[in-house]
Amino acid sequence: MKLPSGTATTTLAPANPWALVPPLGNLDAYISAVNRLPLLTHEEEQTYARQLRDNNDVDAAGRLVMSHLRLVVSIARQYxxxxxxxxxxxxxxxxxxxxAVKRFDPDQGVRLVSYxxxxxxxxxxxxxxxxxxxxKVATTKAQRKLFFNLRSMKQGFKADAAAADAGTHRDTLSDHEIDSVAAQLNVxxxxxxxMETRMAGGDVLLDPAPSDDGEQAFGPIAYLADASHEPTAMIESRQRDELATDGIATALASLDERSRRIVEERWLKVNDDGSGGMTLHDxxxxxxxxxxxxxxxxxxxxKKMKTALADYA
Structure with missing residues (x-):
């Protein structure tokens, strides 16, 4: 359609800013697409931010996000x-x-990129x-600060040592370097x-999966487990102790005097020299x-004692 002469023309923004980034494709295609997205001027950023804040305009939020996707790519590359x-x-x-876009206040006088x-x-x-x-290797604020700074600082110490031709290549920090890191990061x-010890370590499976041939692989869980305090083992041990004392006494009480003496002399008595009790011939x-x-x-x-012990248990 031809516009009448003297009519001013304006450039309209895309109706759907999300269509500028391909929904499918590899990562390189995505990075290439977001790097071609136009940046917003300060006035446009302020306008869209106010539309989002005052009217909850989703399209305005989309344009703010789209114009800063390249910033995310740049920051992510650093990690x-x-x-x-x-x-x-x-x-x-x-x-x-x-x-950040959702919480951004255009009246603070700060550009969205900084926020x-x-x-x-x-x-x-x-x-x-x-x-x-x-x-997780870092939970407190000090540990998080150390995690994201310690490795780069160690690389700096190694570079300084190489420049000074120190001739030593240590993987751990020296006492002086530890003091320097602590002072710089205020920890x-x-x-x-x-933190240096945590970062130098690795993950170890406590209970490794079986190997391809079906054999159970050996893992630290085999020697870390304390069977003496495992609930089932404790109950079984207590039951054995009760059977060995009260249970045996109850079973012996069920026998006549001759049978009880034969069992006691054969199995429950030990001579001074450590040998067993009386023999069958004795x-x-x-x-x-x-x-x-x-x-x-x-x-x-x-047999009679076995039955008595079963009833006792």
């Missing part, structure tokens, strides 16, 4: 040394960017701390040593019967 996927770092940074950097880094930091190791010396001589008869009486007594 590639932690061994986590670049795409995941960007994704977490985008979450921080959206939080958003804190939120982007905060989300990326939290993601790294949760996923860098199976066990305790012991916290520096503890008891046979005492009662004037054959050794085979003593054996038969012993077997019958044992």
């Amino acid at each position: 590639l040394g932690y061994g986590l996927p670049h795409g995941d770092l960007i994704q977490e940074g985008n979450v921080g960017l959206m939080k 958003a950097m804190h939120w982007i880094k905060a989300e990326i930091h939290e993601y790294i701390l949760k996923n860098w190791r199976m066990v 305790k010396r012991e916290e520096v040593i503890e 008891l046979a001589a005492v009662y004037g019967v054959s050794a085979e008869r003593i054996r038969q009486i012993e077997v019958a007594a044992m």
Whole structure:
């Protein structure tokens, strides 16, 4: 349609700013697309921020987010040394960017790029701390500060040593370097040593999965477990102790006098020299019967005691 002469023309912003970034494709395509997105002027940023704050305008929020996606990519690239996927770092940074856009106040006199950097880094930091190791290595504020600064400071110390041609290549910090880190980051010396130890360590599975051939792999859980204080083992041990004392006494009480003496002399008495009690022949001589008869009486007594012990348990 041809406009009448003298009619002013204006450039309209895309109806859907999200369509500028391809929904599918590899990470390189995404980075290339967000780097081509136009930046907002200060006036446009203020306008969209007020529309979002006053009218909850989702399209205005989308334009604010889209214009700062390249900032997230740039910040995420700084954390590639932690061994986590670049795409995941960007994704977490985008979450921080959206939080910053939601909380941004245009009347504070600060550009969104400066305000958003804190939120982007905060989300990326939290993601790294949760996923860098199976066990979280930093929980307090001082530990988090050490985690994100200690490695770069160690690299600086190594560079200084190389420049000075010190001839030593240490993986750990010296006492002087520990004091220097503690002073620069305003933390305790012991916290520096503890964080260096945590970062130098690795993850170990307490209970490793079986190997391909079906054999159970050996893990630290085998020698870390304290079976003596395991509830089931404690109950079984208590039951054994009761059977060995009160249970045996009850079972012996169920026998006649001769059978009880034969069992006691054969199994419950120990001589001074550590040897066992009386033999079958010794008891046979005492009662004037054959050794085979003593054996038969012993077997019958044992069966009766076994029944009594089962009833007692």
